[in-house]
Amino acid sequence: MAILIPIKEASRTLNISIRAIQIKCKKQGIVKIGNQYQITEEILNDWIKEQETKSETKSETKQKSTSISHTKQNKLRFATSQLLIAILFLLFIIASIILYYRLSTEIDYFKQEKKEIDKEHKTEIKDLKKRLFDAHDVIQHQEIEIQYLKIKDSIRNKNIKL
Numbered sequence: 001m002a003i004l005i006p007i008k009e010a011s012r013t014l015n016i017s018i019r020a021i022q023i024k025c026k027k028q029g030i031v032k033i034g035n036q037y038q039i040t041e042e043i044l045n046d047w048i049k050e051q052e053t054k055s056e057t058k059s060e061t062k063q064k065s066t067s068i069s070h071t072k073q074n075k076l077r078f079a080t081s082q083l084l085i086a087i088l089f090l091l092f093i094i095a096s097i098i099l100y101y102r103l104s105t106e107i108d109y110f111k112q113e114k115k116e117i118d119k120e121h122k123t124e125i126k127d128l129k130k131r132l133f134d135a136h137d138v139i140q141h142q143e144i145e146i147q148y149l150k151i152k153d154s155i156r157n158k159n160i161k162l
Contacts, residue, residue, distance in 0.1 A: 004038055007021050007025075007036070010044055013044060014048065022037070028043075
C-alpha cells in the first residue's frame with residue numbers, strides 16, 4: 001500500500017504554495033477523498049523530478065539567453081559604432097561644405113577687392129603718366145625759354161660790344 005502525503009508536506013518539499021499543489025492535483029486528475037487529495041510518494045517523486053528537469057531547462061535556457069544576450073549586445077555595439085561613424089562622417093561632410101562655402105566667399109571677396117585695387121592702380125598710373133608728360137612739357141618749355149633767353153642775352157652782349 002502506498003503512503004499518502006499531506007498537501008502541506010508536499011508544498012514544503014517542492015517549495016511551492018499549497019494552492020499550486022492543489023492546482024497540480026486537479027490538472028493531473030488525482031483522486032480527492034473527503035477534502036484531501038491522495039498524493040502518493042510516487043506522485044511526489046515524479047513532481048520532484050519534473051521540478052529538477054524544469055530547473056535544469058531553465059538554467060540551460062538562461063545560459064542560452066545569456067549567450068544570445070551577449071551576441072545581441074555585440075551586434076548592438078557594432079551597430080552603435082557604425083551609427084556613430086556615420087554621424088561623424090556626416091558632420092565632417094557638413095563641416096567641409098561650410099568651410100568650402102566660407103573660403104569660396106572669402107576668395108570672391110578678395111577677387112573683387114583685387115579688381116578694385118587694380119582699377120585704382122591703373123587710374124593712378126594714368127594720372128602719374130599725365131603728370132610726367134605735363135612735367136616733361138613744362139621742362140621742354142622751360143628749356144626753350146632758357147635757350148631763348150640765352151640767345152637774347154648773347155645778342156644783347158654783342159650789341160653792347162658793337
